[in-house]
Amino acid sequence: MKKILYCFILTLTFVWGCSSGNQKNESDIFDSIANSSKSSNVTKEDVEKILKSFPSPLEINSLIKESGSQYNDEMLNKVENVSNYNRSFNKALNLGIYVTDMGYINIYEKTYTSLKYLDAVKILSNDLKVGQFFDFNSIKRLASNRKNADSILYISTRGFEKMNSYLSDKNRSNVSSLILVGGWIEGLYISTQIVKSKYKKELVDKIGEQKIPLENIYKLLSAYNNEPNFKELVKDFSDLKSLYDGVTISYSQSKEPQMKEVDGRPVFVDNTKSTINISNDLLNKIIEKTSNIRNKIIK
Amino acid sequence: MRKIYSFIIILILTLITSNLYSQCDTFEFLDDCTGQIKPFTFIKSFDVNFATKKGSSKKMEFSYPLNSGHTYIFATCGGNEAKMILNLFDRNHKLIATNYIASSKKYYETLVYECNSTSEYFFEVSFENDQKTCGVVVLGFKAR
Numbered sequence: 001m002k003k004i005l006y007c008f009i010l011t012l013t014f015v016w017g018c019s020s021g022n023q024k025n026e027s028d029i030f031d032s033i034a035n036s037s038k039s040s041n042v043t044k045e046d047v048e049k050i051l052k053s054f055p056s057p058l059e060i061n062s063l064i065k066e067s068g069s070q071y072n073d074e075m076l077n078k079v080e081n082v083s084n085y086n087r088s089f090n091k092a093l094n095l096g097i098y099v100t101d102m103g104y105i106n107i108y109e110k111t112y113t114s115l116k117y118l119d120a121v122k123i124l125s126n127d128l129k130v131g132q133f134f135d136f137n138s139i140k141r142l143a144s145n146r147k148n149a150d151s152i153l154y155i156s157t158r159g160f161e162k163m164n165s166y167l168s169d170k171n172r173s174n175v176s177s178l179i180l181v182g183g184w185i186e187g188l189y190i191s192t193q194i195v196k197s198k199y200k201k202e203l204v205d206k207i208g209e210q211k212i213p214l215e216n217i218y219k220l221l222s223a224y225n226n227e228p229n230f231k232e233l234v235k236d237f238s239d240l241k242s243l244y245d246g247v248t249i250s251y252s253q254s255k256e257p258q259m260k261e262v263d264g265r266p267v268f269v270d271n272t273k274s275t276i277n278i279s280n281d282l283l284n285k286i287i288e289k290t291s292n293i294r295n296k297i298i299k
Numbered sequence: 300m301r302k303i304y305s306f307i308i309i310l311i312l313t314l315i316t317s318n319l320y321s322q323c324d325t326f327e328f329l330d331d332c333t334g335q336i337k338p339f340t341f342i343k344s345f346d347v348n349f350a351t352k353k354g355s356s357k358k359m360e361f362s363y364p365l366n367s368g369h370t371y372i373f374a375t376c377g378g379n380e381a382k383m384i385l386n387l388f389d390r391n392h393k394l395i396a397t398n399y400i401a402s403s404k405k406y407y408e409t410l411v412y413e414c415n416s417t418s419e420y421f422f423e424v425s426f427e428n429d430q431k432t433c434g435v436v437v438l439g440f441k442a443r
Contacts, residue, residue: 053362053419056342059369059440066442154333154341161344162326202368209417212364251416257395265372267411268396272389274367274416 042223047173050220051164054180055213057100057187058153060206061107067203069194071108076101077186077298082120084299088128089229092175093297095124096182099160104190106153111143114152118143121156125163128175133163177220181233182297184217189294192287204283208276211244236293243286248277328435332376335409339372339439347383347424349431357429360421361436367417369440373398373410375424377434382406382427385436390418413443 077097085091102117118139125131135155142148142155160179167176188210195203218241224230255271278286325346333341345361365371375383375398387396387410398410426432 049362052345053364055364058340058342059366062340062440063442150340157341157343158326158329165346206366209364209366212417212419249417251418254389254391254393257412259396262411264407265409265411266396266398266400266407267413268387269413270395270415272416274418276417 042219044173047177047220047223048168050216051168051173051176051180053216055184056157057183058103058107058157060187060191061100061104063203063206064104064191064194065107067194067200069198069200069203071110072194073105073110073113075190075193076104076117079116079120081298082123085124087229088175089178090297091124091127092178093182093233095121095128096179096184097186097294097298098124099156099179100183100186100190102156103153106149106156109147109149111145111149111152115140115143130163130167130175133166134159174224177224181217181221181237184213185290185294185297188290192290195283196287204278205276207283207286208247208278209249211247211249214241214244232296233293236289236296240286240289240293243282243289246279246282250275250277325433325435328376328378329437332374332435332437333439335374335376336372336437336439339370339441341437341439343438345424345436345438346433347377347436348433349426350433357431358423358425360423362419362421363438365412365414365417365420367415369414369442371412371414372439373412373422374437374439375408375410375434376437377426378432381430381432381434383408383434383436384425384427385410386423387412388421388423389416390420392421 077094079098082094082098085094098117098120102114102121105111105114105117118136121134122131122136125134139152139155142152164176164180167173188207191203191207194200195207214237218234218237221230221234221237225234252273252275257268257270259266259268261267325344325348329344332344343363347359349357349359373385373387375385377383382399384399384406385397386394389395396410396412398407399405422436424436426434
């Protein structure tokens with residue numbers, strides 16, 4: 001009987017030991033990243049809600065292509081820069097940037113180029129111990145055919161979500177926050193650079209519409225304001241938010257959406273219209289500020 | 300001694316099953332659910348897991364910024380073949396769309412929304428008969 005009890009206790013100890021051992025390693029890796037928002041007014045629940053509602057850069061990337069803009073990988077963060085990122089803080093931000101760059105490349109079906117960016121994503125995600133969520137082998141296999149761009153986008157987005165879900169479960173939302181913020185600023189940077197070279201009304205509207213997610217992004221970052229690594233980033237986003245305060249979004253009188261059934265699906269048509277007002281002077285300031293923030297991150 | 304064996308086996312089985320239930324892997328539904336949104340492009344998924352949800356509410360709430368000029372699709376995929384009901388609200392929290400038409404008791408697994416006003420939208424998800432199971436909502440989009 002004693003043997004059975006010993007065996008049972010040993011098994012439990014082993015299982016417990018394994019799981020707590022993993023957590024210890026993760027803590028070590030993220031030591032340089034802020035770990036709490038105790039002194040902030042933003043609660044953990046707020047942070048998780050904001051992370052779940054974080055907009056995907058896929059939409060803005062897709063609109064860039066639809067606007068007729070030519071593919072230009074000169075705008076993207078150079079893959080060679082990956083070796084410059086030594087701190088977890090910069091690794092997380094630039095992982096987000098490279099994932100958005102990969103999305104941009106895949107939307108233009110440049111699957112071969114996306115492999116180079118995949119290597120950068122792999123390096124940074126492995127360094128941050130979240131590489132297990134990206135199916136690198138499948139992505140590499142799919143990249144041999146440009147018709148697989150949609151599948152690559154799906155697999156990488158799914159991996160990204162799994163990673164965020166895992167980080168949130170492990171109370172590492174600060175890492176998710178940095179990755180998502182990096183991805184968002186890169187999407188804004190790419191669209192502002194295109195508008196800088198050629199004015200496109202639909203893209204300018206999308207740039208103005210970023211006022212909505214920016215409110216939440218700023219709230220999210222301010223949760224970590226008391227951490228030294230975050231201070232400068234929060235200040236930069238505070239400046240960007242101040243500029244965006246000058247952007248106005250007005251709505252026509254709200255009317256009930258109409259419903260119709262199309263191919264067995266209920267389709268609701270929004271009868272309210274939104275209008276973005278952004279002056280050229282303000283647009284130029286936003287373009288400049290976005291460029292400053294993004295270039296500071298990729299340095 | 301047999302009693303001890305039985306106790307240990309029951310304990311282990313209880314731990315395993317309760318762990319599996321609480322970890323109801325919503326990613327299992329993701330591939331099938333994403334198949335439902337074609338020809339839309341996958342943007343994001345939202346886990347709906349009442350097994351791990353805190354509090355007694357039988358609804359889960361989410362928000363997401365939707366953009367004018369884009370058409371969105373919400374696909375709902377749940378466990379135990381339970382119908383997942385999704386209600387979409389505008390920025391003023393006014394109900395604007397649903398996948399369950401109460402008047403005709405008609406249920407759809409997907410909901411399409413042609414957005415003409417950019418703002419933050421809200422949606423709440425619940426299961427038929429307030430079942431506390433799990434599932435996933437997949438959001439896709441296409442430009443018009």
